[in-house]
Amino acid sequence: MKWWQNAVIYQIYPRSFKDSNGDGIGDIPGIISRLDYLKELGIDAIWLSPVYESPNDDNGYDISDYQAIHPDFGTMADMDRLIEEAKSRGIRIVMDLVVNHTSDEHQWFVEGRKSKDNEYRDYYIWRDPVNGEAPNDLTSTFGGSAWEYDEKTAQYYLHLFSKKQPDLNWENEKVRQSVYDMMNFWLDKGIGGFRMDVIDLIGKKPDEGITGNGPKLHHYLQELHQETLLNRDVMTVGETWGATPETAMLYSDPLRQELSMVFQFEHMQLDEQPGGTKWDLKPLDLTELKRVLSKWQVELKDSGWNSLFWNNHDLPRIVSRFGNDTDYRVESAKLFAILLHLMKGTPYIYQGEEIGMTNRKIESIDEVDDIESINMYHERLSEGYRKDALIHAINVKGRDNARTPMHWDDSEQAGFTTGTPWLPVQSNYKHINVKESLDSEDSIFSMYKKLIQLRKDNPLVVWGDYELLLPDHPSIFAYTRSYQGNTWLVAANVSGQEERLELDEDRRVGKVIVSNYGKEEIDLEMAVLQPFEATVVEIA
Numbered sequence: 001m002k003w004w005q006n007a008v009i010y011q012i013y014p015r016s017f018k019d020s021n022g023d024g025i026g027d028i029p030g031i032i033s034r035l036d037y038l039k040e041l042g043i044d045a046i047w048l049s050p051v052y053e054s055p056n057d058d059n060g061y062d063i064s065d066y067q068a069i070h071p072d073f074g075t076m077a078d079m080d081r082l083i084e085e086a087k088s089r090g091i092r093i094v095m096d097l098v099v100n101h102t103s104d105e106h107q108w109f110v111e112g113r114k115s116k117d118n119e120y121r122d123y124y125i126w127r128d129p130v131n132g133e134a135p136n137d138l139t140s141t142f143g144g145s146a147w148e149y150d151e152k153t154a155q156y157y158l159h160l161f162s163k164k165q166p167d168l169n170w171e172n173e174k175v176r177q178s179v180y181d182m183m184n185f186w187l188d189k190g191i192g193g194f195r196m197d198v199i200d201l202i203g204k205k206p207d208e209g210i211t212g213n214g215p216k217l218h219h220y221l222q223e224l225h226q227e228t229l230l231n232r233d234v235m236t237v238g239e240t241w242g243a244t245p246e247t248a249m250l251y252s253d254p255l256r257q258e259l260s261m262v263f264q265f266e267h268m269q270l271d272e273q274p275g276g277t278k279w280d281l282k283p284l285d286l287t288e289l290k291r292v293l294s295k296w297q298v299e300l301k302d303s304g305w306n307s308l309f310w311n312n313h314d315l316p317r318i319v320s321r322f323g324n325d326t327d328y329r330v331e332s333a334k335l336f337a338i339l340l341h342l343m344k345g346t347p348y349i350y351q352g353e354e355i356g357m358t359n360r361k362i363e364s365i366d367e368v369d370d371i372e373s374i375n376m377y378h379e380r381l382s383e384g385y386r387k388d389a390l391i392h393a394i395n396v397k398g399r400d401n402a403r404t405p406m407h408w409d410d411s412e413q414a415g416f417t418t419g420t421p422w423l424p425v426q427s428n429y430k431h432i433n434v435k436e437s438l439d440s441e442d443s444i445f446s447m448y449k450k451l452i453q454l455r456k457d458n459p460l461v462v463w464g465d466y467e468l469l470l471p472d473h474p475s476i477f478a479y480t481r482s483y484q485g486n487t488w489l490v491a492a493n494v495s496g497q498e499e500r501l502e503l504d505e506d507r508r509v510g511k512v513i514v515s516n517y518g519k520e521e522i523d524l525e526m527a528v529l530q531p532f533e534a535t536v537v538e539i540a
Contacts, residue, residue, distance in 0.1 A: 004193075004235035004260055004346055005305065006462045007044035008452045009094065011350045013313045014051050014073055015059065016405045019417035026405070026416070028074035032085050034408075037434065041354060041445070042452035045092040045235070047195050049313055051079065055105050057164040058371055059403075061096075061197060062103040066182045083190050092192025094235065099179050100201045101165040108178075109166050116153050123175050124166045125158040125206060126150075138206060143375040146206075158206050160198075162371060170202045170220055180227040193234035196259070200240040212242040218250055221258040235260040237307055237346075245299035252304040261305040261346060267292045268315060271322075279376055279393040284322055286494050290468060290477055297344055297466040297479075306345025310336055311353050316401040320359035324496060324532060329356055329432075331532035334447045334516035335492050338534040339477060341451040342490045344466055352406055354448040355437045359401040360426055362394065369423055373398040407433035442518065450514055460486055475499045476529065480539075488513060489537045493529035501527040510538035 018030030028051060038046065050060035053068040060070070069076050083093050102109060112120035127135040127147070134147035134156055140163075147156040148163040158167045168175050183194065199221070203214025221238075229236065236259040238251055243264040251259045270288050273280040300306050310318035319325045323332030333356035341347050362368060365377050373394045380390055395401075400423065407429040408415030414429035426432075437445035455461045464481035475495040481488045493499045501524070509524050513536040522535055529535070 001462075002235070002260070003044070003233065006455055007235075007346055008042065008341075008455065009045045009047050009346060009348045010038055010041070010043040011047040011049065011312055011348055013049045013351060013403060015049075015422060016403050016416075017351055018406060018408065019419070019421070022417060022419040023072070024417050024419040024421045025072045027072065028069070028078040028082050032078075032082050035085055035089055035091065038091060039089040040438075040449070041349075042449055042456070043091065043349065045094050045192050046086060047094045047237075047348065048096060050096045050098060055103055055164070057103070057162050061098050062101070062105075062162065062165045063098050064103040064105040065107075067185055080189065087190065094193045094195055094237075095186055095191050096197060097183065097194040097199075098197040099168060100198045101159065101161060101167045104164045104166055113150055113152065113157075116155070122172050123169055123178075125169050126153075126155045127158070127207075128155055136206070136209065138209065138211070142372050143379045160201060160204075160211060167204070168202070170204075171216070176220065176223065177227075180224065183224075183228040187228060187232060187234065191234070193260070194236050196236060196238045198241070199238040199259075200242060212240075213247060218256070218258060221251070222256065225257045225259075230257070235346075238262040241265050245296060245304070248296075248300060249304040252300070255303075261307045263307050263309065263312075264296065266296070278397050279380070279390075281393060281396055286474055286477060287472055289322075290471060293343070294466070294468040294471075294479070297468075301344070301465070306343070307348060308340050308343050308345040309348040309350070310340060311350035311402060312348070313350070313402050314399050315350075316397055317357055317359045318353070319356055320401070321396070322494070325356075325358040328496065328532040329358065330444060331516055331530075333444045335494065335532045335534040337444070337447055337451055338490065338514065338516060338536060339492050341448075341455065342461060342481060342488070342536060343479075344462070344464065344481070347455070349448065350402065352402075354445050355407065355434055356432060356444040357404075357407060358426070358428065358432070359395065360404050360424075362391065362398075362400075365391070365394075367424075368394060368398065368400060370399040370403070373400065409433050409435040447514075447516065454514065459483060460488060464488070469503060473499075476501060478503075487539050489524075489539050490534070491527075491529065491537070492534035493532060496531045498531065499529050501529055510540055512537055 015026050017026040018034050019026050020029040051069055051073040052063045053065035053070050054060045054063050069079050086093050108120045108123045112118050112123050134145050138146040140146045141161050146160050149156050159165050160167055200212045203217030204211045205214050238259045240262040243262050248262050251262045271284045272278055273282045318336050319333040368374055377390050404423055405416035405421045405425050410430045414425045437443040460481055460483035464483035467480045469478040470476050476499055477494055478491040491501055512519055515535040517533050
């Protein structure tokens with residue numbers, strides 16, 4: 001067994017986690033100061049969003065130097081200390097690896113744009129105009145064309161994200177070797193692995209309109225594994241928005257020597273209108289969510305590995321998105337924790353999820369920091385969309401929802417900073433904060449801690465077979481996990497009304513393993529689940 005198969009990973013968005021020097025921006029010394037809190041929670045590794053040198057056009061996902069730390073976050077000495085301090089607590093540091101693109105301020109691009117015959121020119125993807133226009137109609141994830149004209153050399157360069165994020169040319173062997181050298185620099189420092197940003201795009205063939213899952217993608221990943229990961233006890237997780245169970249097995253089958261696992265986002269796109277974007281909203285259909293999550297549980301069972309998550313720095317808070325963040329905030333936050341952490345795979349907790357932090361409501365575009373939300377707003381405004389509809393969409397799906405500062409206590413600025421925070425602290429921090437959570441044995445934090453320990457203590461949670469029950473029930477999500485003669489039932493009422501749990505077969509009652517309503521026993525023959533109740537029962 002690999003260490004990451006029964007591990008729980010905690011994602012830190014450094015800018016918003018803990019500020020140590022009063023400048024309003026979270027930093028590495030701030031993270032170090034809270035490692036004991038994370039050890040108390042029980043996590044095994046920290047996925048650290050980028051702390052590299054960057055002009056911050058996309059909050060650090062536009063890197064100008066992979067082997068330097070941004071001064072906002074500290075120094076390389078701070079980074080080395082974080083790795084060691086975490087290790088002393090049994091916690092590994094997983095770095096964010098962004099190698100589909102760099103910043104346009106990276107030295108490779110600065111040099112490469114000087115002339116067509118510069119030695120770094122072919123580190124990026126340049127094309128001549130076609131009839132005086134962009135080479136083709138590829139679009140950027142952040143809106144507009146994916147091609148930016150550079151007047152100095154009269155060519156276009158490709159950027160699948162911001163125009164300040166030019167795409168690297170992975171067909172160039174020198175690019176690949178430079179990436180591998182950089183990865184080994186970090187691995188030699190003793191980090192626990194990498195989360196690989198939009199890694200499914202590195203095999204792109206832009207002239208053919210292919211962005212994700214290009215023909216050489218898996219060749220590149222296998223080469224990367226040989227050059228950096230081979231014989232190292234590390235984990236890798238690839239961000240793959242377009243993954244299917246079939247392609248996920250290509251990435252994560254250990255015999256292929258590519259990645260440990262991937263992030264797939266099929267379940268996170270179910271509240272979008274078919275054929276639309278993330279901004280085209282529709283209510284969640286629970287039967288669809290059950291079908292998708294169950295498909296991944298079953299189809300990856302033997303030759304792949306799942307990553308389990310509800311939240312990250314790009315996604316809204318799950319308690320606001322699929323739960324009820326007012327009347328049943330505590331119950332629904334615990335429910336989604338139970339549903340996820342009892343599945344097979346490696347769970348990821350995003351900072352603040354373990355205390356039930358909620359989405360951030362704004363009233364004006366002037367309050368928004370996120371480049372994706374801002375670009376969408378102005379683009380759609382010019383197309384005739386109503387302002388109030390656009391603000392509503394940002395409140396539901398905008399990336400700032402996850403990026404507001406962490407709530408540590410009920411003091412000014414939630415204990416995040418002594419200065420002015422880079423993004424405003426949410427007004428509900430007085431009653432949603434770490435201090436309040438640690439003081440209560442019935443808190444959301446306590447539930448997460450309990451679930452993490454269950455995974456460590458019970459092979460059933462790590463290895464058990466999964467079976468979905470009641471697939472067509474509109475409100476109840478129920479499944480079993482079975483291993484070596486033991487079976488646990490997970491039953492959750494994802495609604496604001498009582499629901500009767502009617503199972504198709506006779507099941508004798510065993511002990512309650514965990515319940516977000518504090519129940520110690522449940523009669524499965526006549527069980528009624530309360531609003532947002534989730535219970536795990538050992539059954540015979």
